[in-house]
Amino acid sequence: MNRSSPDTRHHSIQVSMALAFSIIAVSIIVGAILIAFSLTEETARIASRRYTQQLVNQVAANIDSYIDYMDSVSVFVQADRDVQEFLGAPSAERRGRAGPGASALLSTLVRSRKDISLVAVFDYEGGFISDDPEHRLNPFAEPARQSWFGMAQKESGRSVISSSHVQNVILDRYIWVISLSREILDSRSGLGSGVLLVDLNFDVIERICSSIELGKRGYIFIVDRNGEIVYHPQQQLIYGGLKSENIPLIVASADEYFTEASEGSDLLYSIKTMGATGWKVVGVNYRSELVENRDTIRRTYAFWGLAFFIIAILLSMLVSQRISKPIKLLRKSMQAVERGDFDVQADIGSANEIGELGKDFNIMTSEIKLLLHRITEQQEQKRKSELKALQMQINPHFLYNTLDSIIWMAEGKKQQEVIAMSSALARLFRLSISRGKEVIDIASEVEHVSNYLTIQKIRYKDKLDYRLEVPEELKGYRTVKIILQPLVENAIYHGIKNKAGTGIIIIAGVKTADGIELSVRDDGVGMDDVQLTRLRATLAGGEPDGGGGDYSPHSGLGVRNVDERIKLYFGPGYGLSYESEEDGGTIVRVRLPAIIGESEL
Amino acid sequence: MKKIAPFVAPAILLGIIFIGSFIILYIAGTPAQRTPPRIAAVLKTIDSNMEFWEVVKSGMQTAATEFSARLEIYGPWMESDVEGQKAIMDTVIRDRPTVIVLSATDYTALIPYVERAAAAGIPVITLDSGIDSAIPVSFVATNSVEAAEKLGHHLPSLLEAGRSVAIINHVPGATTAIEREAGVRKALEKDGRYPILGTWFTNNFLENAYAITIDLTQRYPELGAILAMNEVSTVGAAQALVDAGLAGRVKLLGFDSSLEEIKFIERGVLDATVIQKPFAMGYLAVRAALNAINKIPQARFIDTGSVLITADNLYLPENQKLLFPFAE
CATH class of the missing domain: 3.30.565.10 (Histidine kinase-like ATPase, C-terminal domain)
Structure with a gap:
């Protein structure tokens, strides 16, 4: 037994305790921080998702209110006596009399609303009246051949909303609109006598959608029930095949929220289906942007993690030292006894097992001393x-x-x-x-x-x-x-x-x-x-x-x-x-x- | 064993700290992204009345947003202001952006600037109009030859074989003029059924296009079709055919789009026109610029595509957006 050996052995107890404590503490801290981090992130993600959903709902409600207005305009126009007369009259003469009245009504409706770009009534014989007497029909774009016209006839009396398109029925006017069309039924015969067209300036919808910010890169788009794009900020990229949205999935989705099914996709969709039109307003978030202050959260957690590491390791060292110190003292006393000094008393002072051990040691030493004497x-x-x-x-x-x-x-x-x-x-x-x-x-x-x-x-x-x-x-x-x-x-x-x-x-x-x-x-x-x-x-x-x-x-x-x-x-x-x-x-x-x-x- | 214990213990402690930190930092992700790249776009014109360039800009803006890049757009007021663009290039290079997207006003005059940018380690992408240099990483533009070929291929569906055609071009020597004519000639010569009477130049004046068309209809009664190589030529020729009462009888195939052209298509005067995709051009130019920064290999020429518009597909949803890019 050389002199250093008990010291070294003692050292190793302290060190192995410190190591064990450190490993346990660090593992717990790592685990806790990872859980806390993912929870925080999840919470932020849910909050962000909810926010997106609210924005999407708000956009849907906003657009709905425009469509409601268009619908109420159409109902109003349909029931108007002059319009009915204009459509119902067989002779050009009566038509001429009813026309100005109906036209005046239409222009009154439009005058207060800039967002309505056109209100027009077309009969089945090529005649029409609109909100502006200056309007002439585009001879190369027959109303009857337009899709909104046909759809209105098919629905006989119910209003139809078109997707966004360029309205070209009026000569020299090419305006992006959403068209609401409705077949006007004759109040007496109940038969269709013409088609009413209400155009909403598409600019309105574009402005509503483009004003919404979803993170730095997120956006909102709208598809109709057939999957046709009503509004998309990158519409050209989609048509050009440079970008794609998972439209079939969106149309089929009953959920309000889902992640794009395609693998590795960074996109999250929040969907609101609009009641009247069946359109789906889709909020697109980039998953990586969902938690806005993610970097701050990460840095904070990393900082605290490291701080806790250091605290835990210092504490482990302190505790192991506190535990091993009385043992060391006891050991020293024992060495003194080994050398024959029975007057030695181990003064440990701590009230734990080692303290008890020290007391027992002291009793033992004095017993031995007495015995020797x-x-x-x-x-x-x-x-x-x-x-x-x-x-x-x-x-x-x-x-x-x-x-x-x-x-x-x-x-x-x-x-x-x-x-x-x-x-x-x-x-x-x-x-x-x-x-x-x-x-x-x-x-x-x-x-x-x-x-x-x-x-x-x-x-x-x-x-x-x-x-x-x-x-x-x-x-x-x-x-x-x-x-x-x-x-x-x-x-x-x-x-x-x-x-x-x-x-x-x-x-x-x-x-x-x-x-x-x-x-x-x-x-x-x-x-x-x-x-x-x-x-x-x-x-x-x-x-x-x-x-x-x-x-x-x-x-x-x-x-x-x-x-x-x-x-x-x-x-x-x-x-x-x-x-x-x-x-x-x-x-x-x-x-x-x-x-x-x-x-x- | 006992002797090395004093060295092993701190090493293990350090190891624990290191591993723990590593796990946390790994899961927590790399803090703070690097600063976004700065893309300087020097266009031919920043005149907001130039619809083509407005659409290019919005395509660029869309890409910059999507890929988190900073986009700065510069350019002279007039497309013909070569000196102005040179001065702008000079300033831009000194400002040291990460990458430059250049739409050159001149095929050769901008070469020294591109060389200077290359010397400064700034990659250059050319957009729509290139330069006579191998330095630019990529050239993002419409493939004019291929676009013009579409007209040539469409002609047989309008015109019986044997009828002769005339080409009305804008400026001799202009890249687009040369390439478009080459494309048309290539398609027609391959077809072989339509003799080409020749090429007439308008020097980009509507009146010249009008006069040339009137002259052609008088000089060549057998004239079956006119191929106009840009918007000015197309509109001039269309007006002339209407005034000569030959609308529909002499077929007209043009280039580019404008409200005038659309009206002529609706009226049946203009049978087809080939349009470019400026939005895709802007978008792809920014994407190419970012690829150039990241040293991702890519084609030296990126074709942004073209579409043949006729009365039948004029109002298809995908074409409406190309023909009427803005809601107002």
């Missing part, structure tokens, strides 16, 4: 008891030797010595037990070692001499019990025993600035550098010396045991230190704190 304590306890056991182990060995000595003395009838030795042994053990206390005052410790030395003095006689030089003022201070005895034991067995002549052991004490220093000095064989170094290493925590040399494992262990016990009770600043010289004796210094009182450590 307990384990350490237990370990310490265990070691203490082990040491106690070890301390006990010293005794049988010594006891055996002492008892052995006592036996020998008893056998030698040395009663005084037996008493002295036995009582010293008894005191030694009493002090060893010391009511189970580990820490005792120096006085007791010195007494303990003096009993031990008494016993050994009896055993070794002249071989061993000793002096106890611990000053009285030190005797009230505390010490771990049974520390001097193992040192003295070492001094006897390794220093003096191997020395020729009497060896002396001096136990001294001094109060220093740091505490108290007791010392055990012998003038035995001492140690060479190798031995000393090995001993110091053992004291420093190395493996007790296993073989070779003059120090037995037991004794090495014993010295170390003493050192450890001192350190265990008083801290690492205290313990043993050796100084020695080959054939120059050895001095062990015991550093202790200056503690007075009964307090059990």
Whole structure:
């Protein structure tokens, strides 16, 4: 595990969340905007369509009103007495009398209306009267051969509307008109007696239609019930085959609205069928123009789409960062715990699952800390008891030797010595037990070692001499019990025993600035550098010396045991230190704190 | 994988933004169309009394509206004002329109201007009257030869074989005069049954047409038909035939349309006339101009068509609009 790996992994959680959020947000925005756009467009399209339909209806109504007027003129003329008389009279004479009256009526009707270009009555014998007495018939355009004339006869009495055409029945007059014609029935016989013609100046209709604007390119056109074009702004293009309208479909259509059936067509037709004439007024829209401000709508939507993208992505990054940050913090705390720092507390603060996780983590950390503490304590306890056991182990060995000595003395009838030795042994053990206390005052410790030395003095006689030089003022201070005895034991067995002549052991004490220093000095064989170094290493925590040399494992262990016990009770600043010289004796210094009182450590 | 992650993530983010923007922009469509093309039309005349040109203009206007183009129409007052048209061309080229539609008043005088327009990268379309140059992308006009042939083909239905015919033409050297006569002669010579007496020129004076016709009827009693190559010649000849009492007996086939001609057709004096389609001409010229801008290949000559009018089809709906283009 390198250091960057947890960081990277963490990074990828944040990034994948940000990515997922972004993808979702962007998809939703795209979808929403497309739907909104098409809805807006559809709404605009419907509104525009409705508007077109209204315009078309308006045009139809407008034209209808003109045709209604023409029709009412024709009804009026038909019923007129002079006109009836003019047509009904057999003789040219009566015709001559009725003519001016009828003509005056017609000119009255037309005079007020510029849009009516001609009102005329034709009898079946070539005679005619019109709104203007100046009118002469075009000799090359016989009225009876005109289509409006024939159609009126066919319909016998009902009015007929022609498509737009050039009216040429009057000499030297060629005018685009819509013709309403009607056969006039004789009021007495009920038989057809002539044909009435009312011409509406086509200009009127052209102006109505061309004034309507349907977008930039849209237009209005009119077809009659046979599909003939009445009005079309591009009529010539249609006749010339340069343009076409789907006229059969328009004529057949009952709908008010449809799109041109031909594929790829951009045209939309809005149709109004006029009641009286059966004409169809058709509004033509270009589909692409239907939504007038389409570009503005598009731009607005595109702008907001992009704005929302950026907002959504920033939010995703923020949210993923907010979510991953406490995780990151938790992770850092965990790493600290990994390194052994159990005092770390993950301060997440958020009230969500991760916050809970942080709290749980904190609880876990303190639990672990407590547990560790307990384990350490237990370990310490265990070691203490082990040491106690070890301390006990010293005794049988010594006891055996002492008892052995006592036996020998008893056998030698040395009663005084037996008493002295036995009582010293008894005191030694009493002090060893010391009511189970580990820490005792120096006085007791010195007494303990003096009993031990008494016993050994009896055993070794002249071989061993000793002096106890611990000053009285030190005797009230505390010490771990049974520390001097193992040192003295070492001094006897390794220093003096191997020395020729009497060896002396001096136990001294001094109060220093740091505490108290007791010392055990012998003038035995001492140690060479190798031995000393090995001993110091053992004291420093190395493996007790296993073989070779003059120090037995037991004794090495014993010295170390003493050192450890001192350190265990008083801290690492205290313990043993050796100084020695080959054939120059050895001095062990015991550093202790200056503690007075009964307090059990 | 872990090492490239820091580069991959922003790339994916950018990708998302890009794809999202692309979808929205695609559906929302390309914002703001480009500015509409500017078509400058330099006509032979802008005199609103000239019905032919008025109809051409309305055809152009219709196309410009339909194809969303801006149309500006210029021209001298008189068709004969070549210098005036040159000056107008000069101004128009300097104004740098997208395309120019030119109806030349002179076959050669306008060539330098068309060359200048080409040098400035402005395509030119010629309308009705072309120029002697290969520069214009297309020439939109009536096919005069073909139009005249229609008269030649119609003649046998009016005239028994063997009767001779005379051609009354307007100005020697004028393109329309040459091409129309060529068309008539081509059709008649192919037919072979009608000897051609010759061609007489009116120099575009009605009186000359009248006088020539009177003279012809007197000099050639066997004369069966007169073919008049423009409106002035036709009306002059028709009047002469009426005055000579030969209306209907000497067949008259003419060109173009006017109220006078229509009346003569109604009276049976004028048996047929060939008319052009100025509305289609204007419309197709604008369409050709837009094609030229968009580099859409198109024919160098665009025939706008012609129609043979007789008393029988005079009032057919499709011909009424050609003969009487305006409601008033």
